[in-house]
Amino acid sequence: MNRIRRLCALLLAALLLTSLLPAVSADSGTDCGAKLLALTFDDGPSIYTDGLLDELAARGVHATFFVNGVNASLYPDTLRRIVDEGHQLANHTYNHKELTSLSSDSIAREISAVQTLITEAGGDDPAYIRAPYGSINAAVRAAAPAPLINWSVDPVDWKYRNAATVRQNIVAGAHDGAIILCHDIHATSIPGALMAVDDLMAMGYEFVTVQELFYRRGVDPQPGVVYTSAPNNGVNLPAGQGGQGYFDETQLESHWGYAAMDFCMCRGWLEPDAEGRWLPDVWVTRQEFAAAFARFSGIQDLYPADLALQFTDVPADCVNAPYISWACGAGLIIGYPDSTFHPDDTLTREQMATILARYMQMRGVYAEGSVERYTDAARISGWAREGVGMCTELGLLQGAGGGRFNPLGRLTRAEIATILMRMAGE
Numbered sequence: 001m002n003r004i005r006r007l008c009a010l011l012l013a014a015l016l017l018t019s020l021l022p023a024v025s026a027d028s029g030t031d032c033g034a035k036l037l038a039l040t041f042d043d044g045p046s047i048y049t050d051g052l053l054d055e056l057a058a059r060g061v062h063a064t065f066f067v068n069g070v071n072a073s074l075y076p077d078t079l080r081r082i083v084d085e086g087h088q089l090a091n092h093t094y095n096h097k098e099l100t101s102l103s104s105d106s107i108a109r110e111i112s113a114v115q116t117l118i119t120e121a122g123g124d125d126p127a128y129i130r131a132p133y134g135s136i137n138a139a140v141r142a143a144a145p146a147p148l149i150n151w152s153v154d155p156v157d158w159k160y161r162n163a164a165t166v167r168q169n170i171v172a173g174a175h176d177g178a179i180i181l182c183h184d185i186h187a188t189s190i191p192g193a194l195m196a197v198d199d200l201m202a203m204g205y206e207f208v209t210v211q212e213l214f215y216r217r218g219v220d221p222q223p224g225v226v227y228t229s230a231p232n233n234g235v236n237l238p239a240g241q242g243g244q245g246y247f248d249e250t251q252l253e254s255h256w257g258y259a260a261m262d263f264c265m266c267r268g269w270l271e272p273d274a275e276g277r278w279l280p281d282v283w284v285t286r287q288e289f290a291a292a293f294a295r296f297s298g299i300q301d302l303y304p305a306d307l308a309l310q311f312t313d314v315p316a317d318c319v320n321a322p323y324i325s326w327a328c329g330a331g332l333i334i335g336y337p338d339s340t341f342h343p344d345d346t347l348t349r350e351q352m353a354t355i356l357a358r359y360m361q362m363r364g365v366y367a368e369g370s371v372e373r374y375t376d377a378a379r380i381s382g383w384a385r386e387g388v389g390m391c392t393e394l395g396l397l398q399g400a401g402g403g404r405f406n407p408l409g410r411l412t413r414a415e416i417a418t419i420l421m422r423m424a425g426e
């Protein structure tokens with residue numbers, strides 16, 4: 001009786017929430033109601049950037065780094081880390097000169113020299129550009145192979161070397177769709193920006209890269225055009241439908257993970273979304289992961305869902321409830337002490353390695369491997385080291401490039417498909 005009452009209350013709450021969302025007109029796409037902000041850091045990397053990346057990862061926040069070539073050439077590992085952890089790596093020119101005073105050739109060289117570093121780090125080609133001082137004229141627009149990104153919130157952090165002031169200025173200026181300017185070369189800017197992030201997240205803002213901000217607002221930014229923000233124009237897509245996870249589905253066969261996804265979909269281990277999309281670059285969620293591994297193990301949707309339905313955030317009609325039950329029962333994915341499962345959270349690479357190692361042990365496979373081969377071994381959490389070592393030894397998980405493991409990186413659907421295919425011995 002109690003459970004039924006609780007379910008009714010949940011359903012009623014869901015209905016109420018739905019009715020409170022802004023109306024959507026037929027041609028405006030989805031309005032998920034999200035308030036979005038893009039935090040950008042200029043002029044780095046610096047000695048502070050790795051610490052900043054740790055703090056952003058702890059908050060699940062993505063930012064955009066407009067790097068200066070002189071500094072970027074000193075920190076190749078940091079550039080790769082920016083890319084691997086899902087941030088946007090972007091171009092702030094090599095020498096930070098006022099571009100409007102340069103010839104077209106010099107402007108092009110200032111941009112292309114940094115693009116080389118960004119490409120080597122695995123970043124976008126062409127990467128978005130921010131002209132030093134935001135100075136742009138016709139020659140700069142003509143020479144730019146990518147969108148030119150200015151800002152709509154400037155905390156003047158280079159002048160106010162005080163974290164509290166930086167925090168206050170960012171929070172005071174923030175508005176939906178804003179692009180916020182900051183610099184990761186000043187010790188005071190980083191705690192100031194992070195405190196502002198905490199304040200604004202508490203106010204319901206979501207932090208995304210500049211590119212994701214545009215995609216989620218249905219904007220396709222053009223080379224040589226200047227952008228300062230992306231306010232809600234009626235299109236406001238939920239996470240995963242644009243931006244970081246966006247992939248043009250008409251080009252699926254050209255995706256690197258196509259063969260693995262096809263392999264897993266044919267066997268029913270992975271499924272397309274309700275609209276038939278494969279979403280290869282979308283991060284896998286805990287419930288999708290449980291479903292993929294359960295189906296891989298031969299579990300059917302008739303499997304009793306009781307264990308999953310004990311979680312307050314797994315609704316009775318959740319199609320993945322049987323699989324969540326199986327994964328919890330097998331001790332592969334564990335719920336939280338407050339009786340929640342967080343079905344839509346994503347998994348980090350080190351969490352995934354730990355689950356994978358448990359799964360292999362369940363099937364009687366064990367291998368010992370060292371994590372010391374990875375250049376970022378020190379950043380792998382203590383509880384995850386055995387699992388990461390084992391998965392590496394078994395060849396199930398590979399490094400993230402540059403000899404790194406990238407423990408806090410996320411896994412995409414295409415990556416999960418690749419792992420399942422390897423486990424199937426293909």
Ligand code: NI
Nearest residue numbers: 042043132133
């Ligand atoms: Ni600058």
